[in-house]
Amino acid sequence: xxxxxxxxxxxxxxxxxxxxxxxxxxxxxxxxxxxxxxxxxxxxxxxxxxxxxxxxxxxxxxxxxxxxxxxxxxxxxxxxxxxxxxxxxxxxxxxxxxxxxxxxxxxxxxxxxxxxxxxxxxxxxxxxxxxxxxxxxxxxxxxxxxxxxxxxxxxxxxxxxxxxxxxxxxxxxxxxxxxxxxxxxxxxxxxxxxxxxxxxxxxxxxxxxxxxxxxxxxxxxxxxxxxxxxxxxxxxxxxxxxxxxxxxxxxxxxxxxxxxxxxxxxxxxxxxxxxxxxxxxxxxxxxxxxxxxxxxxxxxxxxxxxx
Amino acid sequence: xxxxxxxxxxxxxxxxxxxxxxxxxxxxxxxxxxxxxxxxxxxxxxxxxxxxxxxxxxxxxxxxxxxxxxxxxxxxxxxxxxxxxxxxxxxxxxxxxxxxxxxxxxxxxxxxxxxxxxxxxxxxxxxxxxxxxxxxxxxxxxxxxxxxxxxxxxxxxxxxxxxxxxxxxxxxxxxxxxxxxxxxxxxxxxxxxxxxxxxxxxxxxxxxxxxxxxxxxxxxxxxxxxxxxxxxxxxxxxxxxxxxxxxxxxxxxxxxxxxxxxxxxxxxxxxxxxxxxxxxxxxxxxxxxxxxxxxxxxxxxxxxxxxxx
Numbered sequence: 001x002x003x004x005x006x007x008x009x010x011x012x013x014x015x016x017x018x019x020x021x022x023x024x025x026x027x028x029x030x031x032x033x034x035x036x037x038x039x040x041x042x043x044x045x046x047x048x049x050x051x052x053x054x055x056x057x058x059x060x061x062x063x064x065x066x067x068x069x070x071x072x073x074x075x076x077x078x079x080x081x082x083x084x085x086x087x088x089x090x091x092x093x094x095x096x097x098x099x100x101x102x103x104x105x106x107x108x109x110x111x112x113x114x115x116x117x118x119x120x121x122x123x124x125x126x127x128x129x130x131x132x133x134x135x136x137x138x139x140x141x142x143x144x145x146x147x148x149x150x151x152x153x154x155x156x157x158x159x160x161x162x163x164x165x166x167x168x169x170x171x172x173x174x175x176x177x178x179x180x181x182x183x184x185x186x187x188x189x190x191x192x193x194x195x196x197x198x199x200x201x202x203x204x205x206x207x208x209x210x211x212x213x214x215x216x217x218x219x220x221x222x223x224x225x226x227x228x229x230x231x232x233x234x235x236x237x238x239x240x241x242x243x244x245x246x247x248x249x250x251x252x253x254x255x256x257x258x259x260x261x262x263x264x265x266x267x268x269x270x271x272x273x274x275x276x277x278x279x280x281x282x283x284x285x286x287x288x289x290x291x292x293x294x295x296x297x298x299x300x301x302x303x304x305x306x307x
Numbered sequence: 308x309x310x311x312x313x314x315x316x317x318x319x320x321x322x323x324x325x326x327x328x329x330x331x332x333x334x335x336x337x338x339x340x341x342x343x344x345x346x347x348x349x350x351x352x353x354x355x356x357x358x359x360x361x362x363x364x365x366x367x368x369x370x371x372x373x374x375x376x377x378x379x380x381x382x383x384x385x386x387x388x389x390x391x392x393x394x395x396x397x398x399x400x401x402x403x404x405x406x407x408x409x410x411x412x413x414x415x416x417x418x419x420x421x422x423x424x425x426x427x428x429x430x431x432x433x434x435x436x437x438x439x440x441x442x443x444x445x446x447x448x449x450x451x452x453x454x455x456x457x458x459x460x461x462x463x464x465x466x467x468x469x470x471x472x473x474x475x476x477x478x479x480x481x482x483x484x485x486x487x488x489x490x491x492x493x494x495x496x497x498x499x500x501x502x503x504x505x506x507x508x509x510x511x512x513x514x515x516x517x518x519x520x521x522x523x524x525x526x527x528x529x530x531x532x533x534x535x536x537x538x539x540x541x542x543x544x545x546x547x548x549x550x551x552x553x554x555x556x557x558x559x560x561x562x563x564x565x566x567x568x569x570x571x572x573x574x575x576x577x578x579x580x581x582x583x584x585x586x587x588x589x590x591x592x593x594x595x596x597x598x599x600x601x602x603x604x605x606x607x608x609x610x611x612x613x614x615x616x
Contacts, residue, residue, distance in 0.1 A: 011456065014454070014456070014457075015456045015457050015460050016460075018453070018454070018457035018485075019457055019460050019461065020470075022457065022458075022461075023469065026467065026469045026472065026473045027472065027473075044559050045479070071323070078351075138354070141597075141598070141601055142594045142595075142597040142598035142601060143594055143597075144549040144552060144553060144593055144597070145451050145553075146552075146553060146556050146569075146572060147572070147586075147590040147594060150572065150575075150576070150579065150590065151590075153579055153580075154579050154580050155585055157580075158579055158580025158581075159580060165579075173308075179412055200434075207512075211561065235317065242462050245462055245465065248464050248465070248553075248557065249553050249557065250557065252557055253576075257463065263465070263468070264557055267468065267472065267559060274474070279461075279464075279465055279468075281467060282461075282462055282465050283461055283462075283465075286460055286462060287460045290460075
């Protein structure tokens with residue numbers, strides 16, 4: 001296990017390093033000077049521009065800029081943003097909290113609906129509920145998140161007035177964005193759960209367990225659930241990583257003040273440090289969660305860590 | 308050699324004609340071919356046929372857009388804005404008085420172009436690198452797979468945004484950005500598929516019979532490895548269509564005046580609950596398109612490799 005963990009962490013470091021290189025190459029070598037457009041349409045005094053370039057370190061050679069970016073990143077310093085002149089970490093801190101709140105809510109909905117629906121569908125195969133779950137999950141996959149967001153907004157905000165159209169951070173205003181994020185994932189989880197469960201139910205060790213007279217409950221909990229939950233755990237872990245990185249579309253639709261919304265706003269303002277901050281963070285979260293999922297997987301399934 | 312090619316069971320278009328050409332000893336052309344069998348399995352799947360119809364319809368609409376559209380999708384009519392659906396404007400008109408039906412019809416072109424081109428590009432890169440990685444193994448494999456890991460670490464939309472920031476808005480940047488962050492999956496799929504096929508008995512048999520490396524790759528390994536990639540391709544065209552619409556919805560995809568589904572839905576936001584037809588029709592177009600590609604992908608997967616069912 002120790003060797004496996006070390007190897008995976010080594011791979012993760014390589015991936016993170018490569019990702020920062022791509023990001024840097026794209027965002028710092030952007031055509032056009034980010035400082036030039038800072039003052040809006042007014043022409044800038046060349047001396048002021050020079051001073052600003054110095055302030056943000058844009059006058060240094062690219063290699064030096066990249067070196068600074070990576071060393072600062074390791075120290076947890078993302079620099080100063082262009083519009084508010086505040087530390088990027090300071091600006092993004094509260095937004096990170098909001099995104100995490102939304103992500104946790106979405107994952108809970110996701111797991112509860114997805115696992116239950118998949119479980120019922122698999123246990124009562126070909127029943128009415130199974131057909132319903134299969135049908136719903138088949139069609140849910142075709143719905144992009146912004147379409148789901150629009151459907152929820154027009155139904156529950158405009159027509160029924162149950163929830164606010166635009167989020168203010170309150171619990172009530174979190175429900176619609178959380179469901180928007182969760183619906184498609186829940187469908188995928190249900191599909192996955194149903195599939196693996198049907199497979200496990202057919203396995204020899206389940207037949208053996210039943211044959212030796214174990215109670216149905218024990219067989220289901222100890223033998224079936226434990227083995228069919230593994231792929232679901234993987235899927236949920238990875239999808240949680242994506243959600244924590246900021247749900248761009250959903251946050252934009254509901255004006256949810258999180259990382260995704262921050263990214264969309266920063267793009268409109270040309271606020272590079274924020275863009276770099278959000279993207280770096282999104283990639284890092286995704287990679288770290290992938291690693292955690294792999295490690296969890298190795299704990300749950302001994303075949304993986306031994307190979 | 309003919310016998311061996313056939314027993315390889317490759318879903319390879321080239322297999323059937325080659326076999327037929329060498330078929331001097333076997334005068335029975337009524338035999339079921341590999342492709343015939345795949346087609347039969349595919350057509351037996353109702354959802355897959357529905358998918359095929361939806362995708363076919365999309366292609367026809369995209370190709371014949373000028374014939375189907377009732378109005379110029381760019382023509383504004385400020386005297387007739389936000390008109391409800393009627394005989395003249397089937398899906399109503401938008402805030403600038405443009406005909407919604409015609410814009411949706413023309414929007415299919417962007418969906419088809421971006422979906423196909425980005426995934427074609429992703430497959431080209433992914434297949435070459437994945438094949439190299441899977442066949443050569445060792446150092447080549449490690450290097451290529453680590454590079455793939457790096458690209459895989461970017462969530463698709465976030466990665467795409469980074470590329471678009473460099474290239475600017477437009478159809479080409481959207482295509483490139485989606486391809487850059489999709490190829491890694493193709494490479495991984497093909498590689499793992501090759502690794503398992505490489506150990507198969509029929510490959511060993513071909514080697515024992517003295518087949519050349521090129522022949523083994525092109526005739527035995529590739530046809531049998533490509534199944535996993537083919538169904539992924541269909542899924543990911545659907546994903547690419549959604550990603551493209553999402554980028555335009557966020558205001559960073561194709562320019563706003565272009566008739567495109569994400570643009571249309573985005574501008575319908577202001578009239579939510581009042582003029583819902585503005586987003587319902589383009590949304591339906593996206594959903595049907597995505598479902599079409601998903602169903603085709605499902606059908607292909609089951610038809611190409613019945614073992615996976």
